[in-house]
Amino acid sequence: MLELTAREAAVAAGEAGQGAAMAMRIVAEAARLMGAPRLLPVASAHIDGALYHGDSGTLFAESLVAGGARTAVRATLNVGSLTPSGCAAVRLPPHQHEMARRMMRAYEAMGCEPSWTCAPYQAGHRPARGTDVAWGESNAVVFCNSVLGARTNRYGDFLDIACAISGRAPDYGLHRPENRRARLLLDISGLSVPLRRSDVFYPVLGTLLGRRAGSAIAVIQGLQGCTDEDRLKALGAAAASAGGVGLFHVAGVTPEAPDVATALGAEPPQETIIVSPQDIAATLASLSTIAGDRIDAVAIGSPHLSVAEVEALERLIGGRTLARPIYANTGRHVLAALPAGQRRALETRGVVFVADTCVVVTPILPEMAGAVLMTNSGKFAHYAPGNTGYAVVYGSLAECVESAVAGRVKREARAWH
The missing domain is CATH 3.30.499 (Aconitase; domain 3)
Incomplete structure (x- = not known):
């Protein structure tokens, strides 16, 4: 009481x-x-x-x-x-x-x-x-x-x-x-190291985690030396969208998980999931709702882009002009940190900055029949079809940029195997 x-x-x-x-x-x-x-x-x-x-x-x-x-x-x-x-x-x-x-x-x-x-x-x-x-x-x-x-x-x-x-x-x-102990062990150590070190992997892993864990707490084994804050941000956002995840542990990385045993509270896991390349491939495929090479816009930044992610976007675009707009969703604190010339150069090339909100929660994207949105965000991939009416194609940041430049979906060779 x-x-x-x-x-x-x-x-x-x-x-x-x-x-x-x-x-x-x-x-x-x-x-x-x-x-x-x-x-x-x-x-x-x-x-x-x-x-x-x-x-x-x-x-x-x-x-x-x-x-x-x-x-x-x-x-x-x-x-x-x-x-x-x-x-x-x-x-x-x-x-x-x-x-x-x-x-x-x-x-x-x-x-x-x-x-x-x-x-x-x-x-x-x-x-x-x-x-x-x-x-x-x-x-x-x-x-x-x-x-x-x-x-x-x-x-x-x-x-x-x-x-x-x-x-x-x-x-x-x-x-x-006592409620923060992991009950589920997610072992990804069998996947290739290049894959585990790629940004595009983390929304996929987060989606798989959310769907398999629901609201249960998991500890992930196999990300030591592979991740950073932006990748953990992407993982958590996808897990919280695809499921009810409020907490996950990464062995050797997150503060309450110096190792698997500590995260599990020295008890055996209630379930162990060995993630296979086939699991990742199936989850990756599910993040796109349409096939073909049409795109009408690209949206990145859910969660909001960090300064490092904006700099990565700038490097990938280089001096090229976009055939399709890239909506770069970010916070006002990031825009304030960008040199004025950097922001103007990106906008001149076709980047549309969205601050204080994002394209999935308020009407910003143009209305058009059969529209397709490309994104590198697991959260956008989950919410965009219902919230915007756009079909979704998921890809890496590099693929998003190359597709925006070309005006159609472009794929790069990946180490998904």
């Missing part, structure tokens, strides 16, 4: 204002539903609820503002529905555009940082290992838990801001050390 402290009960009763009371009651009710015995103090939050899905979300945020609600902890903001001037144009109708604008401003009025990125961990928001936080946005959650070793559940829209205002979260799930 949930027990509130005297201070928590007082806030829920309205002592700190109606906005704070609403937030505390929401968190307390969520804790009751989850069977949590108490609330935990959290050090920070990442808010996914500021993306416009309807007027009710805007009115909810504005009611919190009217009640005097302010965030009690650091709170960064996930993508919204609008881009800043100078970036890609959003095709929202006037009423929806205005409600989306009001929603974004309401969250800022509550004290949330206007980061507007799905990769806050690359914008300076990196809670320490073992810290309890309340994060929304599935890729941010899985990165926070897995790569940083902080502790959060997958906090959905509106519960995330309630946690940020109250400074509390339900004490259950991945906040508890």
Whole structure:
């Protein structure tokens, strides 16, 4: 049975204002539903609820503002529905555009940082290992838990801001050390080393992990010396989209997995999956929804591109002009770090920067019959057909660039075997 402290009960009763009371009651009710015995103090939050899905979300945020609600902890903001001037144009109708604008401003009025990125961990928001936080946005959650070793559940829209205002979260799930132990062993050590060291592999592996693990926690064996933050970012994003993954371990890489035995809590795995080249080939094929060589656009940056990924894009394009646009989705912190000449050169060649949002969550891509989107993102491959109406072709970043230059799908030789 949930027990509130005297201070928590007082806030829920309205002592700190109606906005704070609403937030505390929401968190307390969520804790009751989850069977949590108490609330935990959290050090920070990442808010996914500021993306416009309807007027009710805007009115909810504005009611919190009217009640005097302010965030009690650091709170960064996930993508919204609008881009800043100078970036890609959003095709929202006037009423929806205005409600989306009001929603974004309401969250800022509550004290949330206007980061507007799905990769806050690359914008300076990196809670320490073992810290309890309340994060929304599935890729941010899985990165926070897995790569940083902080502790959060997958906090959905509106519960995330309630946690940020109250400074509390339900004490259950991945906040508890005993629930962070791996139950599943995913062994990829039989795959070729060149494949394991290629960027294009990680969204495929993440998709396989999400589909096989669901919400179970896995430890991956075989990535030592093969990966980096951007690759782990891609792996986690695909796993969280294809399944309910909130935490994975990589033996010898992630902070809670110095080795397989530690990640498993010195117990045998409930299931061991030996990943074969055939498994990878089947998963790779499933990320494309259409055959043929037509493409109408390329979209990269889900999760948002890092500075290193923008630099890789620039190297691959070189001095060439694109026959199809590449929509480069990234955070304002990355655009601010790019030299002005670098950004202008990329835009001149056909790159369309999308900041503060992405092409899959708000209407940016042109409407056209039978359109095809090429991407190197497992998350885009999962969501784009339903959200944009575009069919999807999956490929490496190099393939995406070569295809955009040629105006049709171009493939490169790979070490998929």
